[in-house]
Amino acid sequence: MKKIIIVGNGMVGYKFCEKFVAQEHSKNFEITVFGEEPRPAYDRVHLSEFFENQDAKALEMAPAEWYKENGVTLVVGERVSDIDRNNKTIATSKDRGFSYDYLVLATGSSAFVPPIKGVEKEGVFVYRTIEDLEDMLAYAAKIKAKKPNARGAILGGGLLGLEAGKAVMDMGLEPHIVEFASKLMPRQLDSRSSQVLQLKLESIGLNIHLSKATNQILGNGAITGMEFGEDDALDVDMLVISAGIRPRDELGKTSGLEMGARGGIVVDNRMRTSDKNIFAIGEVALYNQMIYGLVAPGYDMATIAVNQILGEDSMMAENIDMSTKLKLIGVDVASFGEPFMPASKGHSVIFENKTQHLYKRINVSLDGKKLLGGILIGDATDYNMLHQVYLNEMAIPEDAAQLILPASDGGSSFGSVLDLPDTAQVCSCESLSKGEICCSITEDGCNNLSEVISKTKATTGCGGCKPMVVDLVNETLKSLGKEVKDTVCEHFNYNRQELYDLVKINKVADYDEALNLFGDGHGCEICKPVFASIFATITMETANRQPGIQDTNDRFLANIQRNGTYSVVPRVPGGEITPQQLIVLGEVAKKYNLYTKITGGQRIDLFGAQVHELPLIWKDLIDAGFESGHAYGKSLRTVKSCVGSTWCRYGMHESVTFAIDIEKRYRGLRSPHKFKGGVSGCIRECAEARGKDFGLIAVEGGWNLYVCGNGGATPKHAVLFAEQLDDDTAIKYLDRFLMYYIRTAGPLVRTAPWLDKLEGGIDYLRQVVIEDSLGIAEDLENEMKGLIGKYECEWKQAIESPEILKRFKHFVNSDDTDENIEFVPMRGQKMPKPW
Amino acid sequence: MENILEQYKSVSNTDVKTWFKVGVISDFPENSGACIKYKTKQIAVFNFTRTGKWYASQNLCPHKMEMVISLGMIGNKEDVPKVACPLHKKNFSLEDGSNLAGEDYKIAVYPVKIENENVYIGFND
Numbered sequence: 001m002k003k004i005i006i007v008g009n010g011m012v013g014y015k016f017c018e019k020f021v022a023q024e025h026s027k028n029f030e031i032t033v034f035g036e037e038p039r040p041a042y043d044r045v046h047l048s049e050f051f052e053n054q055d056a057k058a059l060e061m062a063p064a065e066w067y068k069e070n071g072v073t074l075v076v077g078e079r080v081s082d083i084d085r086n087n088k089t090i091a092t093s094k095d096r097g098f099s100y101d102y103l104v105l106a107t108g109s110s111a112f113v114p115p116i117k118g119v120e121k122e123g124v125f126v127y128r129t130i131e132d133l134e135d136m137l138a139y140a141a142k143i144k145a146k147k148p149n150a151r152g153a154i155l156g157g158g159l160l161g162l163e164a165g166k167a168v169m170d171m172g173l174e175p176h177i178v179e180f181a182s183k184l185m186p187r188q189l190d191s192r193s194s195q196v197l198q199l200k201l202e203s204i205g206l207n208i209h210l211s212k213a214t215n216q217i218l219g220n221g222a223i224t225g226m227e228f229g230e231d232d233a234l235d236v237d238m239l240v241i242s243a244g245i246r247p248r249d250e251l252g253k254t255s256g257l258e259m260g261a262r263g264g265i266v267v268d269n270r271m272r273t274s275d276k277n278i279f280a281i282g283e284v285a286l287y288n289q290m291i292y293g294l295v296a297p298g299y300d301m302a303t304i305a306v307n308q309i310l311g312e313d314s315m316m317a318e319n320i321d322m323s324t325k326l327k328l329i330g331v332d333v334a335s336f337g338e339p340f341m342p343a344s345k346g347h348s349v350i351f352e353n354k355t356q357h358l359y360k361r362i363n364v365s366l367d368g369k370k371l372l373g374g375i376l377i378g379d380a381t382d383y384n385m386l387h388q389v390y391l392n393e394m395a396i397p398e399d400a401a402q403l404i405l406p407a408s409d410g411g412s413s414f415g416s417v418l419d420l421p422d423t424a425q426v427c428s429c430e431s432l433s434k435g436e437i438c439c440s441i442t443e444d445g446c447n448n449l450s451e452v453i454s455k456t457k458a459t460t461g462c463g464g465c466k467p468m469v470v471d472l473v474n475e476t477l478k479s480l481g482k483e484v485k486d487t488v489c490e491h492f493n494y495n496r497q498e499l500y501d502l503v504k505i506n507k508v509a510d511y512d513e514a515l516n517l518f519g520d521g522h523g524c525e526i527c528k529p530v531f532a533s534i535f536a537t538i539t540m541e542t543a544n545r546q547p548g549i550q551d552t553n554d555r556f557l558a559n560i561q562r563n564g565t566y567s568v569v570p571r572v573p574g575g576e577i578t579p580q581q582l583i584v585l586g587e588v589a590k591k592y593n594l595y596t597k598i599t600g601g602q603r604i605d606l607f608g609a610q611v612h613e614l615p616l617i618w619k620d621l622i623d624a625g626f627e628s629g630h631a632y633g634k635s636l637r638t639v640k641s642c643v644g645s646t647w648c649r650y651g652m653h654e655s656v657t658f659a660i661d662i663e664k665r666y667r668g669l670r671s672p673h674k675f676k677g678g679v680s681g682c683i684r685e686c687a688e689a690r691g692k693d694f695g696l697i698a699v700e701g702g703w704n705l706y707v708c709g710n711g712g713a714t715p716k717h718a719v720l721f722a723e724q725l726d727d728d729t730a731i732k733y734l735d736r737f738l739m740y741y742i743r744t745a746g747p748l749v750r751t752a753p754w755l756d757k758l759e760g761g762i763d764y765l766r767q768v769v770i771e772d773s774l775g776i777a778e779d780l781e782n783e784m785k786g787l788i789g790k791y792e793c794e795w796k797q798a799i800e801s802p803e804i805l806k807r808f809k810h811f812v813n814s815d816d817t818d819e820n821i822e823f824v825p826m827r828g829q830k831m832p833k834p835w
Numbered sequence: 836m837e838n839i840l841e842q843y844k845s846v847s848n849t850d851v852k853t854w855f856k857v858g859v860i861s862d863f864p865e866n867s868g869a870c871i872k873y874k875t876k877q878i879a880v881f882n883f884t885r886t887g888k889w890y891a892s893q894n895l896c897p898h899k900m901e902m903v904i905s906l907g908m909i910g911n912k913e914d915v916p917k918v919a920c921p922l923h924k925k926n927f928s929l930e931d932g933s934n935l936a937g938e939d940y941k942i943a944v945y946p947v948k949i950e951n952e953n954v955y956i957g958f959n960d
């Protein structure tokens with residue numbers, strides 16, 4: 001058996017293993033991979049997602065078991081410290097020795113830290129590993145606690161620096177980007193596009209400082225600022241350095257492999273280093289005198305090295321495609337081919353609209369027949385298509401401007417994606433051509449996007465090709481005469497609105513009957529809750545009638561939390577609560593040792609209850625006059641209020657009273673997604689009503705009604721719907737609006753995206769709700785009244801029914817409780833024990 | 836943490852040494868799951884009333900190591916009966932425990948036998 005040792009378990013090192021074990025002859029080799037990081041390889045490209053959920057496992061390329069199952073010995077947390085090329089052995093940081101027949105260096109790169117005085121100070125970070133991110137998060141939390149308006153700076157305004165800038169902003173720090181060059185993304189953008197990008201970034205809150213050479217990091221121990229010139233400095237509390245990468249080529253140097261003048265281990269087009277038994281791939285390899293800071297070339301290199309070792313010949317392409325698209329949420333930036341180009345090589349067509357932060361440039365060959373490259377800022381929807389036209393040297397329209405000018409008829413200036421040649425590479429991470437993707441449908445029988453993805457692995461790398469893959473799948477299905485429809489799931493060939501109508505018209509009794517009448521198979525976690533919501537909004541049945549089709553939260557009438565315990569939230573309408581009620585909540589929390597926290601919706605959340613405790617807790621709460629807060633349901637959450645004219649010297653109307661009325665009116669009402677309301681006593685808007693699905697703001701002469709806003713990941717202000725309404729009219733419009741939303745929205749679509757998709761938008765909504773253009777207003781109102789009249793507290797139902805109570809038990813065959821639930825103390829309360 | 840996962844290994848009908856009685860049919864909710872205890876193990880039992888079939892698996896979700904699988908919603912993907920973990924909706928086949936999205940997580944499954952309204956689960960210890 002020949003031995004292969006891979007040094008480095010990063011994205012490329014992992015890809016080598018994946019490609020290798022997939023080969024027939026791999027069985028004749030013994031593979032060992034060493035990684036210096038404490039965990040198996042993870043998706044560095046999507047590193048920033050770690051900020052959202054801190055879920056390191058979700059980023060894993062493959063779990064540790066994968067290596068075991070595929071006969072790969074994985075050693076993590078151990079660095080390879082030396083290579084003895086004569087004896088073909090390596091040594092590790094734990095002083096262990098191993099011999100090899102082939103050695104594959106996939107040691108990647110590290111962040112380049114420029115030699116600036118003071119970079120060693122506390123609070124200065126790089127952005128490369130999960131540990132870096134953990135340290136940044138901890139530090140940011142620490143400084144924010146001391147200084148709520150703390151600032152975070154990024155050194156470097158390149159692709160990665162901008163991504164880091166967004167991350168710093170999301171951490172709640174005031175973000176500052178400091179760039180040495182006179183423009184952002186100097187390697188990919190020309191100065192005009194960089195200016196447009198700058199405007200756009202500034203409009204979302206990033207501060208940009210160009211042409212700044214940092215000569216010192218200030219601070220005593222911890223960073224307090226950056227100094228540029230004599231009188232030019234910026235106060236900052238944290239700094240992320242993103243000034244480029246340096247290959248981790250130490251092993252090449254010490255073992256005497258041929259190296260590039262500025263680092264990197266030299267390889268030929270077969271990934272061979274100057275030693276025939278040693279290969280280098282990924283960001284450590286210097287190919288064509290370049291280090292490519294992208295995964296796709298690294299993956300190609302991995303494939304080539306695999307082939308070499310297995311005795312198959314293949315070669316790396318001469319020209320490496322460096323086109324990129326920025327992953328920053330909310331800002332489209334892309335460049336491909338030759339983004340800027342001397343006038344001697346071709347002509348440029350430029351479209352710029354600074355008011356909308358739009359810039360598009362394409363470079364066309366002198367004969368006007370070929371696309372050479374381009375830049376897109378503000379709207380990169382055409383990136384994939386333009387990129388393909390460029391890569392495949394496809395013919396372009398005589399008037400090249402059509403490629404980037406906003407099409408007057410709203411259509412695209414391109415033909416269909418199906419016009420691409422079969423060889424066009426669509427997913428570069430997985431090296432998949434258009435032909436291969438279409439083939440998975442036409443030959444291998446895939447019937448939808450998810451089947452195509454699990455068959456081909458397309459989109460599972462950087463994800464940039466997703467829009468194009470979606471188009472390809474849809475178009476190919478259509479060309480085969482298969483219908484593409486936004487159906488709920490494989491069990492029902494209808495969308496939610498159609499199912500709503502079917503259930504209503506046919507007076508369907510329950511989910512089982514719906515499956516028998518219009519469905520197929522036995523349902524799933526997607527269609528069941530959709531029906532639960534439909535039944536609830538037609539008959540106002542509670543989650544107790546058909547527990548089997550409820551989402552887990554609804555089934556247990558509580559929110560399941562991280563460690564399998566639940567949280568309990570009683571309703572506190574309008575956020576108004578008596579001292580006595582507060583005492584009861586405190587007493588109950590003490591009695592069952594629950595963690596308590598005030599929620600954003602002005603109520604109190606009690607965490608850490610085990611399933612068998614839920615009915616006991618609710619018995620106490622209901623006895624004290626509380627009712628379910630439906631925090632677990634896709635239903636009305638809260639109507640937040642400010643104290644309004646009752647107490648506030650600015651108040652115009654009684655916002656609390658109105659909020660309580662409204663919250664009581666719609667309590668328990670199930671809908672396509674959760675929905676929230678707010679009522680403010682004047683335009684100072686202390687209740688943040690415009691961040692809600694519906695908001696009322698008191699003005700001279702009545703209430704202004706706003707609809708379709710939300711907070712969360714994609715915040716949206718509610719839009720003004722009607723002005724100066726009296727109480728009754730406001731309620732009338734609300735009834736109609738909500739009922740119309742409930743009838744027509746797709747599953748899990750909140751009001752804002754629903755409005756986005758509604759043809760005719762807010763004007764159309766006004767016509768339906770206010771002018772009754774569809775003649776359904778009375779219907780909507782009556783339906784809503786019917787539902788409101790049937791409200792019942794489902795927790796009261798539960799504690800009064802022995803049959804329902806059977807559900808609240810961890811084991812069927814034992815009264816024991818789940819012993820795996822463990823808590824640790826935290827600030828005088830408790831929290832789930834972290835893993 | 837690893838060792839709580841270690842104790843769950845799929846058991847096939849032919850390997851069964853003990854048929855452990857976990858209750859009667861009416862103890863188990865229709866078309867959903869419930870959890871039982873066997874020695875130190877937590878086992879999720881699923882009653883597919885629609886097809887009259889029963890399945891059992893470890894209650895531990897291998898993704899975040901939480902005892903939650905029995906709380907997940909059940910159904911089918913094509914011909915495969917499945918459960919979706921309530922925490923992140925990872926789908927597992929109840930026939931062989933594999934992850935239906937082709938990920939490397941999998942769960943151990945156990946045979947279920949119904950005799951005279953009694954529900955038994957098969958273990959090999």
Ligand SMILES: Cc1cc2nc3c(=O)[nH]c(=O)nc-3n(C[C@H](O)[C@H](O)[C@H](O)COP(=O)(O)OP(=O)(O)OC[C@H]3O[C@@H](n4cnc5c(N)ncnc54)[C@H](O)[C@@H]3O)c2cc1C
Pocket residue numbers: 007008009010011012013014034035036037044045046047048078079080081106107108109127128129160163248251281282283284292293294295296298327462
């Ligand atoms: C925040 C961020 C965003 C990015 N976004 C994109 C993007 O959108 N598109 C794109 O194409 N690319 C992107 N990249 C770049 C991409 O991540 C890299 O191209 C890719 O990770 C390179 O893979 P690699 O395996 O060569 O190196 P790495 O992923 O760095 O892996 C090398 C591994 O080897 C280990 N190692 C080093 N020396 C030793 C030793 N002596 N012994 C044992 N182990 C060792 C290291 O610890 C490391 O784990 C991004 C990078 C970052 C940091």
Ligand code: SF4
Pocket residue numbers: 642643644645648649650651652655680681682683684685686687
């Ligand atoms: S919104 Fe107006 S009325 Fe309400 S608390 Fe603020 S200032 Fe007072």
Ligand code: FES
Pocket residue numbers: 896897898899900901920921922923924925
């Ligand atoms: S814990 Fe089960 S899917 Fe994440």
